[in-house]
Each structure stands twice: as structure tokens, then as C-alpha cells.
Amino acid sequence: MAQFEPRIVAFLCRWCSYTGADLAGTSRLKYPPNVLPIRVMCSGRVDPTFVVNAFRKGADGVLICGCHPGDCHYNEGNYNMMRRFPLVRKLLAQFGVEPERVRLEWVSASEGDRYAEVVAEFTDEIRKLGPLEWAPMMAPPPVQTAESVVTAK
Numbered sequence: 001m002a003q004f005e006p007r008i009v010a011f012l013c014r015w016c017s018y019t020g021a022d023l024a025g026t027s028r029l030k031y032p033p034n035v036l037p038i039r040v041m042c043s044g045r046v047d048p049t050f051v052v053n054a055f056r057k058g059a060d061g062v063l064i065c066g067c068h069p070g071d072c073h074y075n076e077g078n079y080n081m082m083r084r085f086p087l088v089r090k091l092l093a094q095f096g097v098e099p100e101r102v103r104l105e106w107v108s109a110s111e112g113d114r115y116a117e118v119v120a121e122f123t124d125e126i127r128k129l130g131p132l133e134w135a136p137m138m139a140p141p142p143v144q145t146a147e148s149v150v151t152a153k
């Protein structure tokens with residue numbers, strides 16, 4: 001049987017982590033190709049609904065990466081994310097999603113190797129958790145028309 005390959009969405013801050021991911025690529029570091037990177041202006045821009053929507057649309061894991069504390073281009077964006085993160089995990093737990101499926105990491109522009117490590121580690125962790133299969137559960141219920149109610153008998 002083929003090994004489960006998780007789909008991971010990564011929100012990467014434009015100033016540090018996205019550049020770090022780019023460096024990992026240009027340095028030809030090897031890391032799993034399971035991550036779909038999405039560039040955001042700051043980790044503080046990652047609204048909890050982004051995370052929920054990623055899972056709703058089929059992600060098995062969500063990675064959020066930003067500048068190291070004290071290095072945020074907008075001064076406090078990553079501190080805001082740091083405060084919001086436990087709430088995001090709690091929210092996911094309420095929906096029945098293992099909180100380990102979301103991860104927050106600090107990766108600077110010069111840390112391509114760290115980015116590769118984080119991705120490899122997280123991919124492995126999500127692989128162990130298995131597929132989330134949350135998307136079908138979260139699909140909106142079918143719209144009932146008067147005709148469908150009448151013909152359902």
C-alpha cells in the first residue's frame with residue numbers, strides 16, 4: 001500500500017520565512033514536497049479563519065512561519081500571532097481536529113536549513129497522524145428545494 005502523503009499549507013511571512021523557504025530551494029536542500037507555500041505579509045496577518053479554511057479545503061496540516069520574536073517587520077505581528085496561536089489550537093480541538101495539525105515556527109531569511117528541517121519534521125508528524133478527511137464533513141448541507149422535499153417521499 002502506498003504511504004500516505006499529507007497535504008500541508010504553509011503561511012509564510014514575506015519578510016523572513018518566505019525568503020528562508022526560497023533559500024532552502026536555491027541551496028538545493030532536500031525536504032518533502034508536501035507543502036503548499038502561501039506568502040503573507042506577516043505571520044500576524046494569519047487570521048484563524050485562514051487555518052480553518054485550509055483544513056476545510058483538504059489540508060492535513062497547517063504550518064505558520066514568521067520572523068523570530070523581535071524581528072517582525074511590523075514590530076508586533078509575530079507577537080500577535082504568538083498570542084493567537086493557543087486560541088487557534090483550542091478552536092481546532094473544538095472542531096475535533098488534533099491541535100498538533102497546526103504548527104507555529106520562526107524562520108529567518110537566512111535559515112533555509114531550518115525551514116527544510118521544520119518541513120521535514122512536520123510532514124513526518126502529520127504523516128503519523130494520518131489523513132484528516134475533514135473536508136467532506138465540513139461541506140455545506142445540500143440545499144433543499146420544495147421540489148426535492150416533495151420527490152423525496
Ligand code: FES
Pocket residue numbers: 013014015016017041042043044065066067071072073074075077078
Ligand atoms: S513580518 Fe515576519 S512575522 Fe511579521
